[in-house]
Amino acid sequence: MSVKIRESVSEAPTKVGNRWRVIVARPGVGSSGTYSEDMFRRDAHKIIAPGGQAFINHDDTRNPKDMLGVYPEGSFWSEEDKAVVSELEVFSHWKAFVEEVGPHCGVSLYALGESDEEGNVTAIIEDRLNGADLVARPGLVGSGLAEKLYESAIAGSEKTTVIAAEENGNEMELEEKVDALVAKIDALTSAIVAENGKKAEEAAQIEANAEAVASAVEAYDAAVKAVDEADLLAPQREAILSAAKRGEDVTAAIESAKAVKEAALEAAGRVTESAGRDFGTKTESKFGAFK
Numbered sequence: 001m002s003v004k005i006r007e008s009v010s011e012a013p014t015k016v017g018n019r020w021r022v023i024v025a026r027p028g029v030g031s032s033g034t035y036s037e038d039m040f041r042r043d044a045h046k047i048i049a050p051g052g053q054a055f056i057n058h059d060d061t062r063n064p065k066d067m068l069g070v071y072p073e074g075s076f077w078s079e080e081d082k083a084v085v086s087e088l089e090v091f092s093h094w095k096a097f098v099e100e101v102g103p104h105c106g107v108s109l110y111a112l113g114e115s116d117e118e119g120n121v122t123a124i125i126e127d128r129l130n131g132a133d134l135v136a137r138p139g140l141v142g143s144g145l146a147e148k149l150y151e152s153a154i155a156g157s158e159k160t161t162v163i164a165a166e167e168n169g170n171e172m173e174l175e176e177k178v179d180a181l182v183a184k185i186d187a188l189t190s191a192i193v194a195e196n197g198k199k200a201e202e203a204a205q206i207e208a209n210a211e212a213v214a215s216a217v218e219a220y221d222a223a224v225k226a227v228d229e230a231d232l233l234a235p236q237r238e239a240i241l242s243a244a245k246r247g248e249d250v251t252a253a254i255e256s257a258k259a260v261k262e263a264a265l266e267a268a269g270r271v272t273e274s275a276g277r278d279f280g281t282k283t284e285s286k287f288g289a290f291k
Contacts, residue, residue, distance in 0.1 A: 002125065003115040005032045008135065013088065013098075020088040020102060024048065024075050024132045025109050027082070033113070041077045043124035044084045044224040048075035048131055054088050055133045067173045068094050068134055069242050075132075086132065100135070109133040216247055223250050230258050 007030040013020040024047055028038040055062060069090040078085045089146045109132050112125040112216045124130075227237050230286035236257040246252045 001115055003032060003107060003113050003121065005111040005121065005124075006032075007032055007109040008106055009109070012103050012105055013107065013134070015099075018089070020093075020098065022071075022086050022088050022089060022107050022132055023081060024084040024086050024107065026084075027237040028157070033115050033119045035121050038084070039123065040084050042052070044075055044077035046126045046130075047084055047109070048086050048125040049126060052086075052128075052131045052186070054131060055181060057133060057135055059221075062129070067091070068098065073131075077184045101136075105134050105136055107132050174256075175256050184248065219247070219249075220244050223254075226251070226254050232257050233261055236261065 007025055009025065010021045013022045015021075025035065025040065027040055029035075040207075048071050048128050050071070050073055052074055054068045054071065056066045057070055069088050071086045072089055075084050075086040103112060111130040112127045113121045114123040114125065115121050173271050188283045201204075222242065227240055227250075232240070232254070240253050240257060243253060
């Protein structure tokens with residue numbers, strides 16, 4: 001019958017040149033069956049085909065992001081190692097990672113096979129998905145470590161539940177602290193925004209005041225120039241410039257003052273002319289009478 005072979009080898013990959021030499025499987029009793037040396041000698045090349053893939057961890061999803069590299073020549077039997085071996089070519093972006101953790105890891109085999117009623121694996125079935133992946137803390141061949149850990153986990157389920165509850169409580173407490181911190185940050189942000197708004201208003205007011213002063217000075221200077229050009233009388237000049245200092249528009253006042261000045265000068269001229277004519281008549285009459 002067909003079986004899915006899932007076996008782990010505790011021996012870490014070793015670097016040879018630019019590749020990593022991987023022990024894929026050894027004869028003996030494993031968690032998926034019993035493997036003979038003769039069977040491995042015969043079918044070693046079927047376990048990993050040339051170009052077979054290697055992933056991080058043993059996961060049926062086979063995510064391309066987790067692909068470490070490939071086995072260019074596939075797997076073969078090594079008389080020296082008395083095991084099925086293969087050489088892993090690691091992708092460039094994983095090289096530093098494998099250099100660091102590779103010596104502390106093991107390998108997990110993923111393949112298809114045929115088994116008899118006694119659990120002896122009699123043949124390896126070639127499949128493009130067969131491979132050997134890099135895993136942490138693999139179980140020893142035939143140790144049944146995975147099953148023991150599973151049974152231990154079931155036996156300690158109550159303790160796990162308590163721990164999970166404690167973790168949930170801690171998580172809730174942490175969430176409350178985070179929410180409180182977020183609220184404080186929001187309040188502080190609002191205060192900063194309000195303060196910045198106030199400062200902006202004050203700056204705008206200062207700028208407006210400065211513009212108003214500049215405008216008033218400009219208007220006063222213009223009033224002084226206009227008064228000087230109008231050559232007004234001293235009382236007129238003083239009155240108009242006082243109004244200009246108060247920010248009043250003195251344009252009409254200057255025109256009015258000019259008209260008043262002209263009228264006054266005209267009137268004064270008439271008075272002078274009239275006085276001269278009167279003086280001349282009286283003198284002539286006097287001398288005429290004298291004669």
